[in-house]
Amino acid sequence: MAKQSPRESSPDQPTSMIQLRGIRVHNLKSIDLDLPLNQLTVICGVSGSGKTSLAFDTLYAEGQRRYIETLSTSARQHLNQLPKPDADHIDHIPPAIALKQNTRKHSTAKGIEPTVATESGIHHYLRLLYTSLGEISCPDCQLPVTPQSPESVFAFIKTLPANTRYQISFPITKTEERSTAEVIEDLTREGLTRVIINHETVNLSDSFTHVDEEWDDFLVVLDRLNTKNLDEQRVLDSLEIAFQESSGLATILVEQTELVQSDIGLPFIIDQKTWFRFDFSTELICPQCRKQFIFPEPQLFNFYSPAGACPLCQGSGVVSDPQANPKTTKICSACNGSRLNESALAVHVQNYHLDQLCQRPILELVDWFQNLSQGTSAPIQQRLSPIFREIKDRLALLNELGVSYLTLNRSVRTLSGGESQRITLASVLSSSLVNTLYVLDEPSSGLHPADNDRVISVLHKLRDLKNTVVVVEHDAEFIRTADHIVELGPAAGKAGGKVVFEGRYKKLIATTATPTSNFLNAPSIKTLKSAPRNEASQWLTLHDVTQNNLKNLTVSFPLGQLSVVTGISGSGKSSLIEQTLFPVLSDLMTETTTAETFSFCESTTGVEQIDEVILLDQALVGQTSRSIPATYLNLFDDIRAVFAQTADAKLRNLSPKHFSFNSKNGGRCHECKGTGLIDIDLQFLGDLTMVCQECHGKRYQRELLEIKYRKLNIAEVLALTVDEAFPFFRGQAALQKKLKQLKDVGLGYLPLGQPVSSLSGGECQRLKLAAYLTTTSRNKTLFLMNEPTCGLHPLDVKHVLNCFEHLLSAGHSFIVIEHNLQVVSNADHIIDLGPGAGEQGGSIVVTGTPSEVALHPTSYTGIALKHLTTAN
Incomplete structure (x- = not known):
């Protein structure tokens, strides 16, 4: 069979379809779809259009639910019945596996970081x-430690020089339960007559009745032999008895002669003569140190x-x-x-x-x-x-997947976003299953454009194994190589949830009726940015950085500008910004230490030119499932105050705290404790989460839901998206100001009550960024970000760029790690790391404006930027 190019899609027509009818999950508008089995389908659309609702909350949820239904009754009795997605019917869906993009994994509950x-x-x-x-x-003696048997000890005896005297014995362990006299009595009863006590041979048959109770060493001799004539059966029988009588211990005593010298055996005196003692055990015990x-x-x-x-x-x-x-x-x-x-x-x-x-x-x-x-x-x-x-x-x-430079014991915390994504991808895709539905969320996340083909090739191989692959994606390369494309929209939230396109790539670019087709058909950039927004008079410089794979870098960042750090995954971007620049600046600005204390950075210059440094990373901003965007921006305090001022609330003497789902004394649902969800332990499968059957996911008791503001109760308000809430709270200036911040960072599609733990890394960063949009009073703040466009449709990236412009105009500075070419092409200054990943990376390939970087012949980023000016 000819090998298929990653950029080619399968010519085979699907034999059957996953049939979806009347899907009404979240904002989906009772849509009907036929998704081809055994092909690669890409679901695209603007942020908030319903892609996750279709891919994960419908396809994956139903595939998982039906798999559990196939289990035996005895297995299912331990599991709660999973809810069916809101749909008329779903047919021909295979068992499902999901990879949902979220923030990077850090320490486990035990504080042990995954590798x-x-x-x-x-x-x-x-x-x-x-x-x-x-x-x-x-580890101390450097000797092999193996469990012994009569056969292995006999093999040792055969290695002794000819005509060598040896004794087969076993040790007696001193215990409080038996006196020495009782031990001797038991031995005599068993017909054993010769022992070695405190290095002296004693014959029990010579009317021997007493021995000193104090002894350090007690060996029972079973046989005295010579290697001159080896009787294998006699030796094996004696060794078998030795191991049985002493619970797995046997001792061989070898007479010292000119021919018998040993580095392993311990010198052992018997009757004033030197022998060598070799101890054997059926347990794992070092023959020398006895560990x-x-x-x-x-x-x-x-x-x-x-x-x-x-x-x-x-x-x-x-x-x-x-x-x-x-x-x-x-x-x-x-x-x-x-x-x-x-x-x-x-x-x-x-x-x-x-x-x-x-x-x-x-x-x-x-x-x-x-x-x-x-x-x-x-x-x-x-x-x-x-x-x-x-x-x-x-x-x-x-x-x-291009991460062969990593070591297996590398902590996941130290990986870049692209590296972490591909490690997780490898875990999901290596199961070698067939006839399975794989649902993936943005596998391009964290990837440089030069790395896309690697992941696309793997997805095609997975499809060719007769699996159905459904991918939520915004990247043009992934869309171009799909067998089938579904676009949802046309907008976000309640304005989305419709199928605006379904078909192949050629059909998509032949239309201009959808946001994605408009993006794909957009004219190429004729000229790249050749000059920064302003001449940088102040620079921040790190000298001789050696963190991870960085090779003694000296890097300068212009202040008051948008600096973008680029390079393929693993080239050293996170090592430079998150693991070097941020901790060094943080310590210097708190005046607790000096840069010289960091072994990975020799010195810094220009720190006095900024007042503070803020890292807006992809870590979850909420610690529990209770955290929602409204609580993070203190919106919820204003919303609860509005509800507390309604006539019905005053009549019932309800204060703002009663409208909190976090307060024990408030009006939260007692069953789910205000989370709206119930966690289910599936025993032998991964844990699942179900909507609370008491409050149906609304978080509140029925009495609280009877209180309404402008015909909506508190749960219905939390279900509004930011875009929907903005006009709803007309007249509430403080509320609208905070909502405007969320709209400005491209989070207008986000429901006010969505758990923060379900947000992508890019959404978490933009949520944090929203809190700083009105902080124009802060002077000379340096913002550090890692891939803020993660999870955004290309048409939504302009919101992030507008936020950058707003804060840059206020005198702040940005240093951003990014692969998105829309952001890279708008940079004032690019620092491209590489040329490769791991040990092949860690160097500065080129710096300058986008037009300058595009002229570099070997820079992967430069090649991608140059392609922008020639595409279409």
Whole structure:
């Protein structure tokens, strides 16, 4: 079969369709759709048009619900019935898997940060591999530690020189339950007559009745033999008895001669003569230092489990540094940052313990695992082939997605947005399922235009495995390569929710009736920006930055301008801005330290020219599901005050606090405690969330919902989008001012009561930005942002650019990490990092205006900008 180009779509006609009829989820206007099975469908449209409602709240929700219905009655009895999407009927929908774009993952509930290995699913198979193939060696003695058996001890005896005397014995452990006399009596009863007590041989058959109760060493001799004539069955029988009588212990005593010299055996005096003592155990005990280890099992290599986690750092790899301050951490001295305990680190495969293996780049591991699987014996290959296959397939997928420079133990927190997105993508796509519905939310998020083809190629391969792939996307490349396109709109919120286009790409660009077609048919930019908005008289400079992969960079940022940091994913953008510039400036501006204390940045200049620095990152702005946009901007306080002033509220003596769903003494629903949702533990599946059956998701008790302002109750007001709420609150100047801030950052489509935890990273940043739009009194503020256009339709990006213009005009400065070419082409100053990712990145490729960067022959950003002037 000929290999298909990532830019080609499948010519095959679908054999059947997912039939959607009368879909009324959220703002969808009873739409009818037929989505082709086994093809790649892109759902596009302006922000808030209903794409997520269709893709996730309808397709994925119904696919998941029907899968649960196929489970046995005994399994389903533990699960609550999932609600059906509001629709007339949905037919031919396969089981569904989802990847929803949101903020980056940080620490777990236990404070243990996930890694590339855990997020990609590789770590699970590595634990199985180390359980099956791992060999234990004592970290102190560097000796192999293996469980012994009569056969293995006999093999050792055969290695002794000829004509060597040896004794087979087993140790007696002193206990409080039995006296020495009782021990001897038991031995005599069993017919055992010779023991070695305190290094002296004693014959129990010589009417021996008493021995000193105090003894340090007690060995029972089973047989005294010579290697001159090895009677295998006699030796094995004696060893079998030794292991049985001492709960898995056996001791071989070898007489010292000129031919017998040992670095392993311990010198042992018997009757004033020197012997060598060799102790064997069916447990994992070092033969020299007697340290005991744990038999390998998967949980031993899991740093989330007490069985595998380092006892000092509890699996986090770091401990607090009280000498600095309580919040400062340092590498754990017990595990050296590996997170695992000593027993786990004693297990090696090909001389690597698990953490050492995970320190190697993914690209190196591809060949390493190939050689490992080929070097094992045929029976082992057959037994472990599923494990080898899963590991190699996942590594190959990560390599194909362009993150082969990462190491498996890299913390997800330190990844860029594009890197994090592709790791999560690899986890979802590596399941090798067929006849499955995959629903993905903006797989282009965080990707440089040069990286798009990698992800598109993987999605096409997934489709070619007879899977149905549905993608919510704004990126033109993804739309161009789709088999089927659905555009929702024409606008956001209640003005959206309709199917404004359905068909192939050629049909889409042949029309000018939709926002996406207008964008795709927009004329190319004739000339790129060649001069900044103003000449920069002040600059902020970092000197000799070495954070992560940055190679002794000295970088200057113009103040009072829009600076955009570009480069492919992994080139060092987040390392420069989020992990270097922000912490250095924060510490300098609080006057707690100097830049010289940072090992990754030698010095800074120009800091005195700004008054404060603010990082508007993609972290969730709300800590719980109770947080909503209205509470973040204090809009909710004004809304509750408006309701408290109504005649009905005054008649019932209701104050603003009664309209809070966060207050125990307010009018919130008692069942869901004001969240509107009930969390369901699905036991063996991931947790699910259902709408509260008591309040039907409205968050409030019935009495509170009877209070209305302009014919709407408090729950109905929270369901309004920002655009809808603005005219609704006419006459409320303070409310409208805050709503205008949200409209200005492109969040007009956002419902006032949507949980903040469901917002994308870009929406979180714009929500934070809205709070600063009226802060013109703040002088010389430096705003730092990472991909603020994430989740925005190209026609909505202009809102973000207008916000930048407003704050720049007030004397502030912006440094933005961005891949979106609309933002990049509007930059006053571009700093392009690269040329590649990982170790191949970390250098400055080119700096300057968009027109200057476009002239650079090897800059990926320059090539993309140049393409803007020639497209269409």
